[in-house]
Amino acid sequence: xxxxxxxxxxxxxxxxxxxxxxxxxxxxxxxxxxxxxxxxxxxxxxxxxxxxxxxxxxxxxxxxxxxxxxxxxxxxxxxxxxxxxxxxxxxxxxxxxxxxxxxxxxxxxxxx
Amino acid sequence: xxxxxxxxxxxxxxxxxxxxxxxxxxxxxxxxxxxxxxxxxxxxxxxxxxxxxxxxxxxxxxxxxxxxxxxxxxxxxxxxxxxxxxxxxxxxxxxxxxxxxxxxxxxxxxxx
Numbered sequence: 001x002x003x004x005x006x007x008x009x010x011x012x013x014x015x016x017x018x019x020x021x022x023x024x025x026x027x028x029x030x031x032x033x034x035x036x037x038x039x040x041x042x043x044x045x046x047x048x049x050x051x052x053x054x055x056x057x058x059x060x061x062x063x064x065x066x067x068x069x070x071x072x073x074x075x076x077x078x079x080x081x082x083x084x085x086x087x088x089x090x091x092x093x094x095x096x097x098x099x100x101x102x103x104x105x106x107x108x109x110x111x112x
Numbered sequence: 113x114x115x116x117x118x119x120x121x122x123x124x125x126x127x128x129x130x131x132x133x134x135x136x137x138x139x140x141x142x143x144x145x146x147x148x149x150x151x152x153x154x155x156x157x158x159x160x161x162x163x164x165x166x167x168x169x170x171x172x173x174x175x176x177x178x179x180x181x182x183x184x185x186x187x188x189x190x191x192x193x194x195x196x197x198x199x200x201x202x203x204x205x206x207x208x209x210x211x212x213x214x215x216x217x218x219x220x221x222x223x224x
Contacts, residue, residue: 046212091209096209
């Protein structure tokens with residue numbers, strides 16, 4: 001069964017303490033992996049798309065990387081405003097199903 | 113700016129009443145989706161629509177209904193048949209299958 005698993009479930013960091021969030025997937029024939037940021041009471045905000053192993057994308061303090069089995073969201077020198085839940089998702093197979101598999105997210109708290 | 117607008121942000125209803133959640137997008141996306149988000153669970157697909165006048169059941173469609181009369185609009189009705197309607201509802205759109213989803217800011221429905 002196709003699955004997306006995120007770890008850890010929750011993460012507390014001190015301001016400036018870099019770390020990584022993990023998104024493991026078992027979907028064969030990956031057609032993209034998406035990262036989102038979700039603030040409490042709001043909808044997920046799209047961050048990155050990764051399509052092939054070795055690909056990297058960056059935005060401010062965030063860098064997303066992709067291997068054949070997992071993706072990492074690296075947070076460098078985080079600030080309290082980076083506190084949020086981070087979700088990853090992959091399109092489900094077969095193509096044309098318009099379905100996506102979401103992880104349950106990592107709740108990140110950055111302390112000042 | 114292009115985006116997805118969900119209204120209202122909060123909705124309160126008595127048990128046994130039907131309620132309709134609004135979703136409008138000006139991204140010119142063909143595909144639209146409704147998801148339900150509950151604490152500790154990943155996003156679950158209720159309905160999706162690939163094109164106007166066509167929609168498909170998702171994984172948890174029982175107790176819900178939708179319509180897609182215009183490209184921009186995809187309202188969701190939560191009927192009295194839905195056993196646990198209290199949840200956070202998210203509308204999303206995408207250019208096509210397997211492309212990133214773009215989300216609205218959600219409607220929190222409370223049924224008592």
